[in-house]
Amino acid sequence: MNADPLKQLLRAEGATLVGVGDVTKALSKEISHLNRGIAIAVNRSLRRETVELLIRLQGLAEGWLRAKGHRSLSIPPDSDRRQDKMITKLYKLFCHKTAATCAGLGWIGKNGLIINEQYGSKMTWATVLTDAPLRADQPYVKSLCGDCDLCVAHCPSGALKGHLWSLGNPLREIVSYDKCRTLKSGRTSLKEKPNCGFCVTVCPYSRQGTRENSKSSQFVKPAVS
């Protein structure tokens, strides 16, 4: 089943990236019938409007799939999960990173975040799972971080271990989340996620096309092996 019309629709409505991944291997029993993951990313910082846009895009995807007689389940952006709802229980069974890597939209960097070749780690993600047999994109199976370890060197909590991610080795710990959280506990001004964000801003992929990048040659895009 051709996913191009759906991708075009979502891009026209504001999605920066849309991809389809075969996520069969990542599904638990409750959602095993929904083996395609539509990864949607928006190149904006995490604000209320970004989340609203993603939720609207998910609704459009759901409608498109429903009109063709298929089931779907939207996994909303992490910051839009209402804890008092039963369906929220299912959201944690699937993570956006799986959909994004399977859909070939990025790999998991040494910072533990999705890195897209064009936009780096600055994206906000949402996923729609479906049982529609959409043609899947080519997945990323290994990291393209190469020798670059700027995020590891700049992490104030020493939480990044510097390991390269690969699809075949999902259990290797890339980020010590306990250490990552220590920074948050010491700073009351950071209320949301336990991220200080240095690992995002320092990533050469995230800095492409930004003003800082054209001024400074300090950050060089790593060579891809």
Added chain:
Amino acid sequence: MADEARKKEILEKLRNGVIQYDEDACREGANEAVAEGLDANEAIFDGLVSGMEEVGRLFEAQEYFVPEILMCADALYAGLEILKPHCQQMDLGVKGSVVIGTVEGDVHDIGKNLVKMMFDVAGFTVYDLGRDVPLDKFVEEQLRTDSELVCLSAMMTTSMVGMPKVIEKIKAKNPDCMIMIGGAPTSKELADKWGADGYAEDASNALKEAIKMVAFLKKLRDEKMKK
């Protein structure tokens, strides 16, 4: 009181709201029911619960899967929240309070929440301890609330091994208290061996059982109405 045609329309809206997991429709239907003086119990049982029965059928027919079930349950709750304050306690011969929770170490509590829904609908007072509950908390809460029923749920064998201790402790103090256990590692044999009064295997099983029990309550109520 609204006329029959209007009443049917509202009940249908509640029922379809649950089936089509449309929270807004359920809320709208519930508000209309309250505003137009429909009996809240009737709206719950002939509207929301009747919808959930159909959902159970769709689940058995494999037209609905776990995600749909949970969205339907959310829709049911959206309506129930509005109708509940207008409910008169029904005299169905079964009423009371229940302590429910997921045993320590467990965070997977879908089945527990579906069972809780059944008690909510039936008008029980539910003391939900949530998830990851230390075992002694069940005993404490039972004593504090003098509940007739205690439900323990576990997903992993490691968290299940503590169950017999709790059952023993509660039964020692309150022999009349009923205890139900649930979750994937439990079984009828274990329930019998440990002296529990009932069990449900997993979320879908719990759902089926919950719907069966609610359907049974509905039948009881219908029979009572006839008399």
